[in-house]
Amino acid sequence: MEGRRVVVGVSGGIAAFKAVLLVRELQRRGARVRVVMTRTATRFVGPATFAGITGRPAVSELFDTSHTGEIHVELGAWAEAMVIAPATMNLLARAAQGMADDAVLATLACTDAPLLVAPAMHTRMWERPATQRNLERLRADGVRVVEPVVGPLASGDVGSGRMAEPEAIADALGQTLRPADLAGLHVLVSAGPTVEDLDPVRFLGNRSTGRMGYAIAEAARDRGAVVTLVTGPTALAPPRGVRSVAVRSALDMEGAMQAAFPSADVVIMAAAVADYRPAAPSAQKLKKTDGPLTLKLVRNPDILAALSSARSGPRPILVGFALETENVVENARAKLARKGVDLVVANHARDGFGGDSNLVSLVSPDAVDELPRMSKRAVADRILDRARALLDG
Ligand code: C5P
Numbered sequence: 001m002e003g004r005r006v007v008v009g010v011s012g013g014i015a016a017f018k019a020v021l022l023v024r025e026l027q028r029r030g031a032r033v034r035v036v037m038t039r040t041a042t043r044f045v046g047p048a049t050f051a052g053i054t055g056r057p058a059v060s061e062l063f064d065t066s067h068t069g070e071i072h073v074e075l076g077a078w079a080e081a082m083v084i085a086p087a088t089m090n091l092l093a094r095a096a097q098g099m100a101d102d103a104v105l106a107t108l109a110c111t112d113a114p115l116l117v118a119p120a121m122h123t124r125m126w127e128r129p130a131t132q133r134n135l136e137r138l139r140a141d142g143v144r145v146v147e148p149v150v151g152p153l154a155s156g157d158v159g160s161g162r163m164a165e166p167e168a169i170a171d172a173l174g175q176t177l178r179p180a181d182l183a184g185l186h187v188l189v190s191a192g193p194t195v196e197d198l199d200p201v202r203f204l205g206n207r208s209t210g211r212m213g214y215a216i217a218e219a220a221r222d223r224g225a226v227v228t229l230v231t232g233p234t235a236l237a238p239p240r241g242v243r244s245v246a247v248r249s250a251l252d253m254e255g256a257m258q259a260a261f262p263s264a265d266v267v268i269m270a271a272a273v274a275d276y277r278p279a280a281p282s283a284q285k286l287k288k289t290d291g292p293l294t295l296k297l298v299r300n301p302d303i304l305a306a307l308s309s310a311r312s313g314p315r316p317i318l319v320g321f322a323l324e325t326e327n328v329v330e331n332a333r334a335k336l337a338r339k340g341v342d343l344v345v346a347n348h349a350r351d352g353f354g355g356d357s358n359l360v361s362l363v364s365p366d367a368v369d370e371l372p373r374m375s376k377r378a379v380a381d382r383i384l385d386r387a388r389a390l391l392d393g
Pocket of ligand 1: 301304323
């Protein structure tokens, strides 16, 4: 993490003393560190300690008149990553609610950088439903949680809730802080299902949640790319710092993809595009009759194949997905050629839907790379690694 800018947020738990070691560890790995503290944290570790080791004041007051400008805005923009360690039960609750009533949370509110939290609390607080609910919330917002470990607690009890060791937190941060190797590039990603309306109230859809495509958009953003995310309807919040274009049908998606395509350096089609749409969607709600109903469907355009035909040189790099229920790799190979793309991410329908992890093979004209099961975010980074290599020729 040589030269990377990390904000360490410290909240008020006994594990705050370990935040000092974390700052030291991050510096040992080359990071530039600045510290923000909650007021309670200052009762556990003096700001002078952090100021001494970072060479910058540790910020604990939003309204300190010795700062010029708004310190939380400045720190939030400065950060390439922010880690809150320790994160107390109270800090997690306030963060999950989107509160910004102290220096740590106001800085968090002002950053587009990846966020990590390293919870630390007594086992009873850790196991509280409210704590777990707040963590789920934060995860859904894209915050990475460095899980506490089982061990001796300050109270003398032994249980889970002991903050992860500084080295483990630094490792997690190192994974999040990818090199900005996509800076200056435009990455265009499609995600989610398309929805094909039958009438004003009914539609044909599919089970795509959009998580894989959103993970790619976030990973590309974190690696410095300008990202356009063309997304069908999903239950996910639009990622921060990404230009999101919401679409509904395959035809809408085609229009949005073609509009963004000319400036794209990499196009990744992770959307589950409907192959068919109703031939004649009804303007009025279809009435039921006693007999069966036959729907006539017509083919949708193949968006990816059309983009491939439209490209004149090696750019943009084109990546497609192949979700199959059988013969996964063979089908992916065929798709590479048929769609004229550089890489196909192949997976089995049973492995890809809904969850946070995925099991995929990266299929290119000359190789099949079977990846182990990993988080969708890690899969996203592997796909982007390949796109980066393809750009380099
Ligand atoms: O042919 P198949 O639907 O299996 O191909 C999947 C890949 O093609 C995915 O990347 C998907 O986003 C893309 N696709 C498309 N337009 C369609 C159907 C699929 O771009 N109409």
